Amino acid sequence: MGRWEPDARERLQRAALALFTEQGFASTTVPQITARAGLTTRTFFRYFADKREVLFADEERLPALVRTLMATAPASAEPIEVIAYGLDALVTEVFEGRADYLRVRRRIIESDGGLQERELRKLASLSGEIREGFLQRGVDELTATLAADLAVSTFRAAVGRWLGDDDGRELAEHVHQALQLLGAIVCVPRRA
Amino acid sequence: MGRWEPDARERLQRAALALFTEQGFASTTVPQITARAGLTTRTFFRYFADKREVLFADEERLPALVRTLMATAPASAEPIEVIAYGLDALVTEVFEGRADYLRVRRRIIESDGGLQERELRKLASLSGEIREGFLQRGVDELTATLAADLAVSTFRAAVGRWLGDDDGRELAEHVHQALQLLGAIVCVPRRA
Numbered sequence: 549m550g551r552w553e554p555d556a557r558e559r560l561q562r563a564a565l566a567l568f569t570e571q572g573f574a575s576t577t578v579p580q581i582t583a584r585a586g587l588t589t590r591t592f593f594r595y596f597a598d599k600r601e602v603l604f605a606d607e608e609r610l611p612a613l614v615r616t617l618m619a620t621a622p623a624s625a626e627p628i629e630v631i632a633y634g635l636d637a638l639v640t641e642v643f644e645g646r647a648d649y650l651r652v653r654r655r656i657i658e659s660d661g662g663l664q665e666r667e668l669r670k671l672a673s674l675s676g677e678i679r680e681g682f683l684q685r686g687v688d689e690l691t692a693t694l695a696a697d698l699a700v701s702t703f704r705a706a707v708g709r710w711l712g713d714d715d716g717r718e719l720a721e722h723v724h725q726a727l728q729l730l731g732a733i734v735c736v737p738r739r740a
Numbered sequence: 741m742g743r744w745e746p747d748a749r750e751r752l753q754r755a756a757l758a759l760f761t762e763q764g765f766a767s768t769t770v771p772q773i774t775a776r777a778g779l780t781t782r783t784f785f786r787y788f789a790d791k792r793e794v795l796f797a798d799e800e801r802l803p804a805l806v807r808t809l810m811a812t813a814p815a816s817a818e819p820i821e822v823i824a825y826g827l828d829a830l831v832t833e834v835f836e837g838r839a840d841y842l843r844v845r846r847r848i849i850e851s852d853g854g855l856q857e858r859e860l861r862k863l864a865s866l867s868g869e870i871r872e873g874f875l876q877r878g879v880d881e882l883t884a885t886l887a888a889d890l891a892v893s894t895f896r897a898a899v900g901r902w903l904g905d906d907d908g909r910e911l912a913e914h915v916h917q918a919l920q921l922l923g924a925i926v927c928v929p930r931r932a
Contacts, residue, residue, distance in 0.1 A: 626928045668860040690897060690918060695925050697893035705885045726882060733887050735927035736818045 557595045559585040564602040565649075568656045573599075573663065600666065603653055607670060611677045613641065618681025627687060627695040632727060634678075635703050639719050643707070647719075651711050675700045702726045749787045751777040756794040757841075760848045765791075765855065792858065795845055799862060803869045805833065810873025819879060819887040824919060826870075827895050831911050835899065839911075843903050867892045894918045 563584035567576045578599055582589050596602050617634040625633065643650070657663040675696045682692035706722040713722075755777035759768045770791055774781050788794050809826040817825065835842070849855040867888045874884035898914040905914075 627925050628928050665857045665861060668864055669857060672860055690901060691921055691925060693897045693900070694893060694918065694922055697889070697897070698922075698925065701886060701889035701893065705882060705889070708885070709882060726886060729883055730886055730890075730926055733819050733883060733890065734922055736820050 556585075556587055556591050560587060560592055560595060561602055564599060565652050565656070568603075569652060573656055573660045600663065603656065603663065604666060604670065610638075610642070610674060613638070614674065614677045615681060618678065618685065621685075623685075627682060627691060628727075630682070630685070631695060631699045631702070634699065635706075635723050635727075636720065638703065639723060643719050647711060650707070654711055671700055671704065698730070702730055748777075748779055748783050752779060752784055752787060753794055756791060757844050757848070760795075761844060765848055765852045792855065795848065795855065796858060796862065802830075802834070802866060805830070806866065806869045807873060810870065810877065813877075815877075819874060819883060820919075822874070822877070823887060823891045823894070826891065827898075827915050827919075828912065830895065831915060835911050839903060842899070846903055863892055863896065890922070894922055 560581060564576070564581045567580055567584060576599060578589055578592055581599065581602075582592050596605055614634070617637050618630065621630040621633045657667050677696075678699050679692045679696035682695055683689065687695070703723065703726075706719065706726040709726075710717070710719045710722045752773060756768070756773045759772055759776060768791060770781055770784055773791065773794075774784050788797055806826065809829050810822065813822040813825045849859055869888075870891050871884045871888035874887055875881065879887070895915065895918075898911065898918040901918075902909070902911045902914045
């Protein structure tokens with residue numbers, strides 16, 4: 549009881565995801581999760597504030613990572629280059645190799661209005677973080693706001709395709725394709 | 741009591757906004773709103789499902805308007821032209837001349853986490869609506885997703901500047917500036 553379990557966090561996550569999938573997010577309780585994982589609720593609450601956080605805890609490190617990425621991009625980089633640099637790093641450091649987990653997670657989130665709201669809030673605060681990073685780089689406010697939203701939208705669309713398609717293409721490829729398409733959409737000579 | 745009041749809706753909105761501002765959104769009750777407006781709670785619930793909807797009811801017509809705009813944009817228009825066309829129409833038909841109201845509304849929404857979530861959900865569903873419109877126009881899925889998010893981000897940033905700045909510039913000008921800046925961000929020749 550309460551002793552250190554080397555893989556407790558992963559076991560709890562695996563048990564929670566299995567139960568959310570089998571019987572729904574709303575119907576799953578923390579005691580059910582810990583019973584399935586063979587651990588105590590006390591151990592659960594050492595890692596997660598509540599059952600919802602099992603789905604969002606991994607993302608807690610994103611804001612700090614984004615701050616680092618924004619600060620370490622070359623000083624001369626244009627905003628769109630900072631975005632490309634940052635998204636490449638996110639792919640490698642956070643997302644690559646986790647498609648199966650993320651696919652299960654996405655299905656659970658789509659099944660619950662409250663989880664969807666939490667996801668939207670997470671994306672909004674990530675955009676705020678990126679905006680702040682651009683401001684720190686000396687970019688004007690409106691550009692910072694637009695570029696931050698662009699980064700989040702592009703990445704989100706790419707991840708959506710990556711998890712939706714089963715054609716074996718890597719996330720990095722989807723990100724590059726989304727960035728290219730962004731150019732194709734925006735960089736069209738406008739007629740009057 | 742319950743008889744037809746020609747300006748009941750506007751009176752209720754004005755009373756609600758005044759009370760939300762004076763004493764906070766959370767502390768304001770429907771009976772307080774109706775007392776201030778000199779109307780019955782029965783009349784209130786004829787117009788609004790709850791006090792929160794006072795802040796969001798005007799936006800209920802946005803999805804239908806967006807659908808119409810997406811369908812009436814010239815068939816040959818590129819996605820970025822559809823966006824420019826749609827945002828111009830939104831400015832004229834929904835936003836122009838309402839800066840004072842929208843400024844008060846924004847302050848109230850910023851004061852309450854639940855209202856912020858409702859606003860995020862509204863924006864997400866608006867983006868979904870625009871995406872659907874692009875798909876109907878025969879645009880591919882990834883382009884539709886990206887263009888829809890672009891439209892929402894650009895408009896949101898422009899409205900933010902319009903409400904934040906007191907330099908008397910019209911919203912249409914802010915929208916054009918945001919669209920131009922978008923081009924400046926995205927259409928940069930990328931170095932390796």
